[in-house]
Amino acid sequence: MKCVFIRGISMIKKSDFPVFHHVPNSFAYLDNASTTFVPQQVVDALTDYYTHPYTNVHRGIYNLAEETTIQYEQIRKEVATFINAREKSEVVFTKGTTDGLNMAARLLVPFINKGDEILITQAEHHAHFVTWQQIALEKGAHLRIIPVNPSSYTITNSCYDSLISSRTKVVAVTASSNVFPALWGPESLYLWDLLKKANAVNAFTVIDGAQYIPHMALQLEDMSIDFCAFSTHKMGGPTGLGILYIRKRLHDCLMPVQFGGGMIFSVTNEESKWARSPQRFEAGTPPIAQVKAFGALLKYWKEKGSYKKLSSHYQELMCQLYEGLQALGMVIYAPHTDIYEGHVLSWSVPQLHAHDAAHVLGMQGCYVRAGDHCAQPLHHALRMPATLRASFFWYTTREDIEHLLSSLEYLLTHSKGL
Amino acid sequence: MYGYQEELLDHYQFPRNRKVISHPTVQAQEVNPSCGDMISIMLLIIEGVITDIGFEGKGCIISQATASLLSESCKGKSVSEVSAYNYKTIESLIKMPLGPNRMRCALISLEALKAALEHYKLSS
Numbered sequence: 001m002k003c004v005f006i007r008g009i010s011m012i013k014k015s016d017f018p019v020f021h022h023v024p025n026s027f028a029y030l031d032n033a034s035t036t037f038v039p040q041q042v043v044d045a046l047t048d049y050y051t052h053p054y055t056n057v058h059r060g061i062y063n064l065a066e067e068t069t070i071q072y073e074q075i076r077k078e079v080a081t082f083i084n085a086r087e088k089s090e091v092v093f094t095k096g097t098t099d100g101l102n103m104a105a106r107l108l109v110p111f112i113n114k115g116d117e118i119l120i121t122q123a124e125h126h127a128h129f130v131t132w133q134q135i136a137l138e139k140g141a142h143l144r145i146i147p148v149n150p151s152s153y154t155i156t157n158s159c160y161d162s163l164i165s166s167r168t169k170v171v172a173v174t175a176s177s178n179v180f181p182a183l184w185g186p187e188s189l190y191l192w193d194l195l196k197k198a199n200a201v202n203a204f205t206v207i208d209g210a211q212y213i214p215h216m217a218l219q220l221e222d223m224s225i226d227f228c229a230f231s232t233h234k235m236g237g238p239t240g241l242g243i244l245y246i247r248k249r250l251h252d253c254l255m256p257v258q259f260g261g262g263m264i265f266s267v268t269n270e271e272s273k274w275a276r277s278p279q280r281f282e283a284g285t286p287p288i289a290q291v292k293a294f295g296a297l298l299k300y301w302k303e304k305g306s307y308k309k310l311s312s313h314y315q316e317l318m319c320q321l322y323e324g325l326q327a328l329g330m331v332i333y334a335p336h337t338d339i340y341e342g343h344v345l346s347w348s349v350p351q352l353h354a355h356d357a358a359h360v361l362g363m364q365g366c367y368v369r370a371g372d373h374c375a376q377p378l379h380h381a382l383r384m385p386a387t388l389r390a391s392f393f394w395y396t397t398r399e400d401i402e403h404l405l406s407s408l409e410y411l412l413t414h415s416k417g418l
Numbered sequence: 419m420y421g422y423q424e425e426l427l428d429h430y431q432f433p434r435n436r437k438v439i440s441h442p443t444v445q446a447q448e449v450n451p452s453c454g455d456m457i458s459i460m461l462l463i464i465e466g467v468i469t470d471i472g473f474e475g476k477g478c479i480i481s482q483a484t485a486s487l488l489s490e491s492c493k494g495k496s497v498s499e500v501s502a503y504n505y506k507t508i509e510s511l512i513k514m515p516l517g518p519n520r521m522r523c524a525l526i527s528l529e530a531l532k533a534a535l536e537h538y539k540l541s542s
Contacts, residue, residue, distance in 0.1 A: 353478035355453055355523055356422075363421045371452045379454070386453035418431065418479070 011304040012394045017236075018043060020395075026365040028403035033178050033211060033344050033391035034369060035233050038297070042237060045296035049289040056285055058262050072288060075295035076278070082298055083228070084219045085245055092244040092281040093291055097210040098127040100229025100244035103281065104206050105131045106257040107227075107246075108170060111204070114140035116169035119203070121146040121155060122381050123177045126374045128208045132172050141169070150382050152335050153180040156190050164197050171198035171205050175212035175228075179373050179389065181318060181334050181342025188216075192223060199224045210234055214393070215314070215343050217307045220245055232290065236394065237297040241290035244281070251277040258283040310394065315340050317392055317401055324405040328412060333387060346373070346387040349408070352415050354386040357408075360415075361388075366407040422479060423513050426487075430479045435489035439472040444541070446533035448526040455481045455523060459489075459530040463538055468492050468500060473530075478523050480512070485527035487511040492531065501535055503528060 014020045019037040020027075029037070055065040057072045073088070080088040094100040112118070118132050122145050136143040146160045164171070175191060177183040184191035198205050207228040212218060214235030220228055228245040232238055246254070256263055256274055260283035265273040274280045318340035325332050330347040349357045358370030369389040372379045379387075390404060439445075442460035449456045455477025462470035471489045475482060488511060492500050508524050509516075516524060 353453075353455075355455075355478040355480065355520065359480075359520060360421055372454065376451070376454075386455075418427070 014395045014397070016040060016300075016304075017395055024365065026403070028366045028400040028407075030366070030368050030390040030392070030396070030400060030404060032393035032396065033234070033373075033389065035239070036214070036236050036393045037395070038236050038238065038293075039300050041296040041300045042293045045293040046238065046289055049292045054288070057288055058279065068288065071295075072286075072291055075291050075298070078295060078298050079243055082301075083213065083243070083245060084217070084221060086221050086248060089251065089277045090220075090245055090248055092246055092278045093286050094229070094242040094244045095240060095287070096231040096233070096242035097208065097229045098242075100227075100242045101128050101206070101208055102131050103244055103257060104227035104229060104246075105135055105172070107254045107281075108204055108206075109135060109139065110255060112139045112141050112169055115167070116141045117144050117163075117165070117167045118142070118170045118172065119144045119146065119160070119163055119168050119198075121173050121183075122148045123155070123179065123183055123375060123378050124172075124174055125178055125208060125210070126376070127210075128172060128174060128206075129375075129377055132170070144168075145377075146173070148180070148183070148378065148382065153183070153333055153382075154185050154190075154335075155183055156185060157193055160190075160194055160197075164194070164201060164203075166201050168198065168201050168203045171195070171203045172208075173206075174208040174210075175218065176209075176215070176342070177375075178211050178344060178391075179333070179346050179375050179378060179387070181340065181345055186339070186341065195223050195225065211344070215307075215310065220247075226250060232294045232297065235297070236300070238287075238290040238293040241287045241294055246277060246281065248277075251280070254280075256280050256283065260284040262286075305394065311341075314343050314392055317396060317398065318342060318345065320398060320401045321345055321390060321404070324401065325408075328405065328408055330408070333382075333384060343393070344389055344391040346384075346389045348385055348387050349411070349415075352411075352418065354388050356415075357388055357411060360411050361404070361407050364407040364410065366404050368404065421514075426479065426483045426512060426514065429483040429486040433473075433482060433486040435471050435473060435486065435493070437472040438474065439470055442472070444534045444537040446530045446537060448530040448533065450477065450481065450522055450526050452519075452522065453477065455526060457481060457485050457527045457530045459485070459527065459534050461492075461531075461534050461538070463497060466497050468495055468497065473527065475527075477526075480516070480520065480523040481526055484508060484512055484524045485530075488527050488531060497535060497538060500531070503531070 016039045017037045055068045057069045076091045077088045079091045144163045205226045209228045209230040213230040226247045232241045263280050263283045265275050333346045354370035371386050439460040443463040445460040447458040457475040460472045473485045
C-alpha cells in the first residue's frame, strides 16, 4: 500500500544554498549524513567576520575585543536555546562531534574504575565506539554492547534490559544511527526508556547527537542527558565547529582535559585553578568565525525551519525511496512499515559491490555513500556487506530521490551479467 | 558497464591467476578497511624470478580486476623489476581515472604484492 502524506510546506529552498547555483540540474546530493551545504547567510557571516576588524575573545579589553566577545557569547546563548539547554554555560564549543565525544569520555575517565561497565550500542559510529573501547581497555572496565535486532534493524528494551545494572557507570549511545533510519523505534521511544533506566542506576549519559540534532528537536534537560555532542557542518553550518553540551550539575567536579589560555582562573609555579564552565573546557583560541557563522545558521533555521514540517517532508522522501528501492529489487536494511522515519537509508544491489554501484551513480551525478559508514562493528555483527547509503537534509527534494532511482535502474540494466 | 573499460570488466568476469598456489615462496594479504575488500597474493619465486602467481579475494570490480591485471603483468618478471611497481603502474593497467578514495580499491593488490616481496627480501 502506498503511503499518503499531507506535504510539509517548508520555506527552506534549494536556492538558499549557493552550491546549487553552481551545479547542473542533474545533480542529486544524497550524502548529507557526511556533510551538508550551507545557506548564503553562513557564507556571508564568514565573509563579514574576516572582512571587518576582528579580535580574539575573552582577552582584549579594548572596545573591539569586547564587542567580539559579546557577539560570541550571544551565540552561545542562542545555541543553548536551540538545544533546550537550561543555560549557556552548558554549551561548550569544540572542533566537532568526534572532538566532543572524545572530550566527554576523557572528562569521565577519573570516575571509571576497574570492573565498571560501559554500555554502548552495536550501531555506534567509530568516533564513539572506539573512544569507549579504548577507555575500557585503559581502565580495566567492561564494554557492554547493546545488540541491534538483525531483522528489524532496531533496538528495543529486550536488547538492553539485561545489560543495564548498578555496575553500569556510563551509558554512551547514539541518538540516531548513521546507517539505519529508526534505530530506537518510533519516535526514538527506546532511547528515552534507556536514558531513564540509566538515570535510575546513576550512570553518566553521553549522547552522540551528530545525526539527531540536525533533524529532530532534543529536550536535553528533560531527558537528563549529561553530555551531548554534535557538529555544525552536518546541519548547514561551517566545518571545524562542534557543540558539546555538558549538564550543569557536573561542571564543578569535572577536571579539564585540555590546558591553555582562556580556561585559567589562576596559575602559579606550583598549581593552577580553572575558570568556570564553559571557559574551563575551551582551552586556546576557539573557532570564532565558525561560531559567528553558526549563529547565522541558527537565525536562518529560526526564520525558515520547522522540525514538524521537516519530519513530514522526510517521511514522504523516505516512503518514496523505500518503495522505489523495493520495486528495483534492492536489499534494504530497514523494515517495511506504514510510517517511515529518519533521514538515512542503507541498501545493497544484489550481485554488485557497493563501491562499483556508487562509482557509476556518481558518474550520473547522483552522490551516495558506499562502504561501512564508519560503523564496522555494526556491519560485522549483522553480517552486512559494504552498503550504499542515501541521506537527506533540509533541501532534499522528491526530484533528488527520482534521480537516484532512475540512475539505479540504469545501473541495473547496464550491469547485467556481471 | 557504464564508465568501466571492457578489458577491466573482462578481467573481473574472467580473472586470470585466481588460484591457490599450494607451496608459495611467499604470500601476503591486504584489506581495504573502508569496505572490507580483501586480496591475498601468493608468489612462486625461483632464482629471483616470479615464475607463478595466484590470488584470491573478494570485493568490487576495481579491486578484483586490478589484481587479475597485476598478476598477468608480474608473471615472468624479476623481483627487482616488480619491486619498482607503483601507483602509476596501477593507473596504466586499469586505464581509467580514479580519485584518491576509489584508488584505494585498486591499490590493495599492489600493497599485497609489495608486502609479499618484502617478506621474500627479508627471508632470502
